[in-house]
Amino acid sequence: MEKDMEVWKEEFQKRIQEKKPWHTWALSVDKEPPPHTLLPGCSQYQQCAFARFQCSLCSRHWASAQVCVLFHIHWSQQERKGQVQMSIFGQKCRKCPRAPFEVPEFTGENISRVLNNLVSYILKRCYREGFHSELPTIVEIPLEGPHDSVNCEACAQGICAKSRTGLSKTDNDEFSQYGSHTSLTSLFHSAQMPTQINLDPKVCGLLVCCLFIIIVVIIILALTVWS
Numbered sequence: 001m002e003k004d005m006e007v008w009k010e011e012f013q014k015r016i017q018e019k020k021p022w023h024t025w026a027l028s029v030d031k032e033p034p035p036h037t038l039l040p041g042c043s044q045y046q047q048c049a050f051a052r053f054q055c056s057l058c059s060r061h062w063a064s065a066q067v068c069v070l071f072h073i074h075w076s077q078q079e080r081k082g083q084v085q086m087s088i089f090g091q092k093c094r095k096c097p098r099a100p101f102e103v104p105e106f107t108g109e110n111i112s113r114v115l116n117n118l119v120s121y122i123l124k125r126c127y128r129e130g131f132h133s134e135l136p137t138i139v140e141i142p143l144e145g146p147h148d149s150v151n152c153e154a155c156a157q158g159i160c161a162k163s164r165t166g167l168s169k170t171d172n173d174e175f176s177q178y179g180s181h182t183s184l185t186s187l188f189h190s191a192q193m194p195t196q197i198n199l200d201p202k203v204c205g206l207l208v209c210c211l212f213i214i215i216v217v218i219i220i221l222a223l224t225v226w227s
């Protein structure tokens with residue numbers, strides 16, 4: 001996790017320095033959730049990203065496109081100084097009753113996308129430059145099913161984009177269809193298993209009976225013709 005955080009910090013520095021080399025910006029990772037009320041000069045920017053999880057108790061894997069990443073941004077124009085506090089919200093394993101909130105794992109490409117969106121937001125919000133566009137993170141595996149709010153840390157705190165219908169700052173409505181915590185292993189299994197047709201045992205018995213009667217009738221007919 002610590003190593004991952006260094007990646008976020010370094011990548012953010014690279015991007016913001018490219019755009020604003022004479023200004024000081026810093027990104028820190030917040031263990032505590034950000035305050036609900038915003039102080040003057042602060043703004044909040046939220047994204048829903050794709051990430052993978054692993055349960056620390058049963059080692060089960062799953063993925064979600066509804067991983068909440070929240071940025072609390074403070075910008076002082078006078079000092080030309082900006083501070084971004086990042087909070088990443090975890091998810092719990094749905095199979096383990098006492099599972100903790102696990103930390104999501106993002107790919108390098110998805111970290112890049114989230115940070116590009118953040119820098120675009122900062123330029124628009126703090127410098128009134130350009131227009132804010134958002135590139136969604138790459139959903140690496142097909143996900144199905146609704147968002148598992150019960151096991152989502154952001155939902156528990158009432159700040160998940162999914163639970164704040166209408167208040168979301170992101171326009172990523174298309175994520176809602178991918179917002180699931182589908183198990184990776186179950187997905188792989190369903191991909192490898194041939195389609196099975198489940199027949200009722202009663203129907204099977206009836207079919208066997210019919211087949212038997214038809215065969216007997218054919219034999220009787222054949223014997224009658226021969227004789």
Ligand SMILES: [Zn+2]
Pocket residue numbers: 055056057058059060093094095096099
């Ligand atoms: Zn588990």
Ligand SMILES: [Zn+2]
Pocket residue numbers: 066147148149152153154155160161162163
């Ligand atoms: Zn949620």
